[in-house]
Amino acid sequence: MTNQALDPPYLFPDLANSVLRAPAKALVMPPPGYVESTGPVFGSGDVRDSDADLTVHGVGEPIGERLIVHGRVTDTFGRPLSGTLLELWQANASGRYVHKLDRHPAPLDPNFTGAGRCLTDADGNYQFVTIKPGPYPWRNHDNAWRPAHLHFSLFGQAFTQRLVTQMYFPGDPLFFQDPIFNSIRDERARKRLIASYDHSATSPEWATGYRFDIVLDGAAATPFEERS
Amino acid sequence: MSIVYPVTDVTASPGPTPWQTVGPFFHLALPYSAGSEVAGTSVPGRIRLAGTVYDGSGEPALDALVEIWQPDQAGTFVTTQGIYEKPDGFRGFGRSATDSGEYEFFTVKPGPVPTIDGRCQAPHIAMSVFARGLLRRVVTRIYFPEDSLDMDPLLDSLPQARRSSLVATPAPDGYRFDVYLQGDQETVFLDVGGR
Ligand SMILES: [Fe+3]
Numbered sequence: 001m002t003n004q005a006l007d008p009p010y011l012f013p014d015l016a017n018s019v020l021r022a023p024a025k026a027l028v029m030p031p032p033g034y035v036e037s038t039g040p041v042f043g044s045g046d047v048r049d050s051d052a053d054l055t056v057h058g059v060g061e062p063i064g065e066r067l068i069v070h071g072r073v074t075d076t077f078g079r080p081l082s083g084t085l086l087e088l089w090q091a092n093a094s095g096r097y098v099h100k101l102d103r104h105p106a107p108l109d110p111n112f113t114g115a116g117r118c119l120t121d122a123d124g125n126y127q128f129v130t131i132k133p134g135p136y137p138w139r140n141h142d143n144a145w146r147p148a149h150l151h152f153s154l155f156g157q158a159f160t161q162r163l164v165t166q167m168y169f170p171g172d173p174l175f176f177q178d179p180i181f182n183s184i185r186d187e188r189a190r191k192r193l194i195a196s197y198d199h200s201a202t203s204p205e206w207a208t209g210y211r212f213d214i215v216l217d218g219a220a221a222t223p224f225e226e227r228s
Numbered sequence: 229m230s231i232v233y234p235v236t237d238v239t240a241s242p243g244p245t246p247w248q249t250v251g252p253f254f255h256l257a258l259p260y261s262a263g264s265e266v267a268g269t270s271v272p273g274r275i276r277l278a279g280t281v282y283d284g285s286g287e288p289a290l291d292a293l294v295e296i297w298q299p300d301q302a303g304t305f306v307t308t309q310g311i312y313e314k315p316d317g318f319r320g321f322g323r324s325a326t327d328s329g330e331y332e333f334f335t336v337k338p339g340p341v342p343t344i345d346g347r348c349q350a351p352h353i354a355m356s357v358f359a360r361g362l363l364r365r366v367v368t369r370i371y372f373p374e375d376s377l378d379m380d381p382l383l384d385s386l387p388q389a390r391r392s393s394l395v396a397t398p399a400p401d402g403y404r405f406d407v408y409l410q411g412d413q414e415t416v417f418l419d420v421g422g423r
Contacts, residue, residue, distance in 0.1 A: 006246055008363035014231055015249075017361030020284040021409045027419035030369070030382040031343040035354045036420045038305045039297060040321040046310035076244055085310070089257035097253040101291075115257035142230045151251060153258060159297050159354050160421050164365065166248040175235065182233040183363050184246045191240030193248065217244035218421045 008183035015179045016140050037220055039158045042085045042119055052118035054088070054130040058111025064093030064131030066207040069167070069195065073124045073154065073214045080124025081161075081216060087153040088116045088128055095134030104136050129207065135174055147174040147181060152214070160218030167212045168194045247364035252291050254358070255325060259293070260312060263323040266296065266335035268316035273301055275402030277370070278332040281357055284410030292359035294331040294407075296322045296370075298352075303339030337372060343381065350380040352394075354420075357407055366417045370405050371395045390416050 010022035030036070055062055073081045091097050091114060094106035098113050112131065120126045135145050149166040156162060168181060175181055184190040192215075201209025250258075267274050277296075281289040298320055299305045306320040324331040340351045353370040369382065371394050377383050383391050393415045396403035408415050 006244065008247055008249075010363060010366075012363060015361065015363065018363060019361075020287075021289070021359060021361040023366060023414055023417050024410055025414050025417075027417050028382070028386065029419045031345070031347065031349075032421075033343050033349060034305070034341045035298065035338075035352060035369075036367075036418075037344065040311050040319070041307050042310040046312045087257050089254060091253075098256050099253045101252055113256065117257075144231075151248075151254065151257070153250075153254075159356075162295075162356060162365065163245060164247060164250050164358060165245055176233055177231050178233075179231055180249055180363070183248075187236055187238050188241035189243060189246050191238060192243070192245050194240070214245045215243065 006184070006186055006189045012179060012183045014141070015183060036159045039155060039161070039220075042083055042155070044119075046085060047117050047119055051116055052126075052128050054112065054114065054116045054128065057113060058109075060111050062092065062109050062112035062131050064109075064112075067130050067132050068127065068201050068203060068207045068209045069130060069150065069212060070125065070127035070198075070201055070209070071195075071212040071214060073120045073126065073156075073216065075156075075161070076215060076217055080120070080122075081156055082120055082122045082124055084120045084124070084157070084216075085155045086118055086120070086126050088130070088150055090114045090130065090150045091133040091136055093131050093134050095136035106134070106136070132169070135172075140179065141177075144177065145174050147172040147178050154214060154216060156216040156218065156220070158218060158220035161216040161220065162218075163214070163216055165214070166193060169210070170194055170197060249360060249363050250293060250358040252360040254293060255327070259323060259325045262312070264332050264334055266298070266320065266322035266333050267318045270316055271318050271336060273336045274334055275337060276332065276399070277335055277353075277396070277403050277405060278330050278399070279405040279407060280330050281326050281359070281407045282409065282411075286411070288326070288329050289359050289409070290327050290329065292326040292331070292357055294324050294326065295356045295358075296333060296335070297354045298335065298338040299341055301336050301339050303341045303351075347381055348379055350375045350377050350383065352380075355405075355407075357409075362409075366407075366409065366415075367420050368407065368415050368417055369394055370403075372403065373398065386416060
């Protein structure tokens with residue numbers, strides 16, 4: 001069931017573009033059905049190994065601080081979710097997206113597209129190699145800047161376990177004015193969006209490591225054991 | 229206007245990872261070329277399912293992403309393939325962006341599947357809509373006008389005036405299903421658990 005303390009509300013007037021898009025009527029709870037408690041199953045044909053490394057698709061290396069971002073995907077019982085598709089997109093080191101609607105006058109990086117994907121392994125673990133995105137301005141309010149973030153999309157094992165979220169970096173000075181980060185009104189839940197610096201994942205002479213564990217809510221119809 | 233939120237320092241509590249908006253820039257990662265092909269051209273009974281996502285001012289949302297999930301005509305779910313491979317078959321999943329004004333899928337009409345506690349339901353497709361300005365997705369169901377809708381437990385629980393928002397309308401090549409995020413015609417959105 002939707003938890004108002006832990007989910008962002010639909011209507012959050014500080015986020016200007018929520019005002020005309022937030023549903024106003026109460027959500028309806030349907031009888032639990034098999035359509036929502038099943039979901040697409042992913043396999044090796046959905047990803048290539050190189051899809052998890054966002055730094056290898058250009059002629060040369062992208063500009064920026066090279067990162068290893070890894071973590072574990074579990075359900076709310078702590079059980080690892082294997083074979084879950086993660087999709088990642090982000091701005092480049094100067095805060096610019098490869099997108100026709102991004103008007104931020106910061107340079108594109110010919111060696112960085114900013115999209116990746118991978119599947120979790122048998123223990124629910126995933127790992128991406130990328131570069132640290134820059135913050136960017138976005139006109140929501142006066143002098144509005146998004147804290148540096150990675151966008152993540154996850155499927156879990158059922159339609160109900162679907163999650164789209166954003167990962168932030170510890171100590172970002174822009175948190176105080178960001179309505180998207182602060183739309184999570186429970187501060188202890190909001191902290192779950194912040195990765196931790198992970199020195200054990202940092203690769204000597206090569207890349208800094210961050211850990212971002214992801215917990216998916218919602219149940220799958222079939223017993224967990226049969227789907228792993 | 230400027231915004232200032234209080235900054236405190238607490239430790240994260242265990243629990244589900246919260247939702248955040250998909251934002252306006254997902255196109256570089258999420259839509260894919262065969263995303264509309266829930267059923268490939270060789271699948272018998274292939275239909276087109278399309279529609280527009282409207283905001284509260286009646287304007288089409290041109291930066292929304294729509295996903296659907298459904299069983300095949302026999303009510304069977306695909307469990308053996310992913311979303312990118314085997315685009316010629318039926319895969320049950322589709323993803324379409326609305327930047328041209330409409331989302332669009334090529335699929336088949338699903339067969340009926342019961343509730344988990346065994347009650348009959350009318351055939352339906354599960355739909356998620358993501359967009360800039362939606363801090364988390366909205367979820368709905370698409371039903372079909374020619375079916376016996378009175379026996380469906382979800383539709384039966386809704387006031388008559390709101391039921392029609394979940395029923396597709398016939399189109400020359402299949403069906404049309406528009407989504408109204410807000411306003412007098414607001415679509416019935418569902419709390420399916422999870423976040
Ligand atoms: Fe972003």
